[in-house]
Amino acid sequence: MFHTFADVKTAEDLKLPVPTLAARDGDGLRQPNMLAVEPSPELRHYIQDIGDRVDAIQQRLVPSEEDNMLKVSSDGRKAASDRRLVDPALFQHGPTKIGATADLLASVYEEHKDRIYTDPSTGEPEPARGALQLVFCDFGTPSEKWNVYGELKDQLRRRGVPEHMVRFIHEAKKDNEKGRLFAAARSGRIAVLVGSTSKMGVGTNFQKRAVRLVDMDAPWRPADLEQRHGRILRQGNQNPEVRISQVVTKESFDSFMWQGLERKSRFINQIMRGRLDVREIEDIGDNTLNFAQAKAITSGNPLVLEKAVADQELARLSRLDRAYNRNLVAVNHTKRGEQASADAAAQDLPLIHAAVARTVDTTADALPSHYRRPNLR
Missing domain, CATH: 1.20.5 (Single alpha-helices involved in coiled-coils or other helix-helix interfaces)
Structure with missing residues (x-):
């Protein structure tokens, strides 16, 4: 019924001149790379504690105001990024998602720091060299207390990325400030731009030098992920080939989030393409998980x-x-x-x-x- 009046055109139909997604390591498919991080012993222990919380909630041993499945889901997602998001006093031992992301960004910065880009209007080489990398992170945005953005910037500085070339979208409070920030990204004065989906996913135009995009966490909706990736797979990008990396902590809530996104996007694509092979599509609007899924995640x-x-x-x-x-x-x-x-x-x-x-x-x-x-x- 929807397609009797809707004229839907997907990216495959439009065939716009956008960069090609580089072949993935291992299988050669042109899809995002998955960067897996081993869980620390502390994270494994915390996930087991979440399993105990789920049992208590299921048995109604705690009031819903004190603990519920939505809180469990939120804490699990935060812990998958860094346990300090749950409690800033906790120290994170071993490999972390932030460290793995910093290693990746620093290596790409060294690889592309001398890359030359041209002025679109004149075709002349621009004086500033170097590519742009985009990082999406919805948890741990800049604040006075410990946060992911500040930690990532500090780790990049220690790995040789100039501190003044690592910027946050949250620095721009007004439209004119955003305009200057985006202009700096296009002109090569920014090497890494970090932001959340809500602030950097829609209405942004800085794709000219974007060579790598990193998803540090997973949003709830496939549309949010599509908006993220649309910042780099976009007309006006002078890189003929780009890469997208998704940083995932093993044995954590990341598996639930990414599997959920894959399941939701498959159903949505069926509707938008108008080629349904099923008569029903289940409700995908629920933003929490059930007891069985939570117990499966905590099992590892x-x-x-x-x-x-x-x-x-x-x-x-x-x-x-x-x-x-x-x-x-x-x-x-x-x-x-x-x-x-x-x-x-x-x-x-x-x-x-x-x-x-x-x-x-x-x-x-x-x-x-x-x-x-x-x-x-």
């Missing part, structure tokens, strides 16, 4: 999460089967009632025909004389 076994999803699908299909059988019984009952009515009508039909044969036309002069009232005049 990705197969358990797949089983939880399969169990959900089995429960859904079982409900449909029961509803179908109940509907079938109701239809059969209605059928028997209608058949009985038809049989009774068939028995009455000869009597009705006989009654029709005995009827007398009483209209105007057709009425027999012995039925007429005598003329009293």
Whole structure:
């Protein structure tokens, strides 16, 4: 019904002159690279604590104002980035997502710091050299306390990236400030620009030198992810080939988030393309997780999460089967009632025909004389 009045054109249909996504390491597919980070012992312990919280919530041992599944989901997502987002007093041992991102950004900076870009209007080489990298992070935005943005900037400085060339989208409070920030990004005065989806995902124009985009976390909606990647896969980018990296902490809530995005985007693409191979699409607007998914995540076994999803699908299909059988019984009952009515009508039909044969036309002069009232005049 939607496609009877909607004219949907996807990026594949438009074929705009945008950069090509570089082939992924390993399988050669032109898709984002997944940069996996091993979980620290502290994170594993914290995830197990989340499992205990889920048990307490499921058994209603804690009031919903104190703890609930939405808080569990939020804390799990924060811990997957850095446990200090949950509690700034916690110290993070071992490899971290921030450290892995800093290593990647620093290596790309060294690789492209002498790259030459041209002025679009004149075609002349611009004096400033170097490419631009974009980092999206929705947790740990700049504030007075410890935050991911500040830690990332500090680690980049220690790896040789000039501190003044690492900027945050949050520095620009007004439209004119954003304009100057974007101009600096296009002119090569910024090497790394960090921002959140809400502030840097829509209405931005700094793709000219963008060579690498990093997703440090996963948003809830596929549209948000599409807006992120649209900042680099965009007309006006002078890099013929770009890369997108997604930093993921193993055995954490990252698996739930990225699997959820993949599932949601698959359904949405079916609708937008108008080539549905199913009659129903499940509701994808829920921004939290259920008990089975939470327990699967805290188990540390990705197969358990797949089983939880399969169990959900089995429960859904079982409900449909029961509803179908109940509907079938109701239809059969209605059928028997209608058949009985038809049989009774068939028995009455000869009597009705006989009654029709005995009827007398009483209209105007057709009425027999012995039925007429005598003329009293």
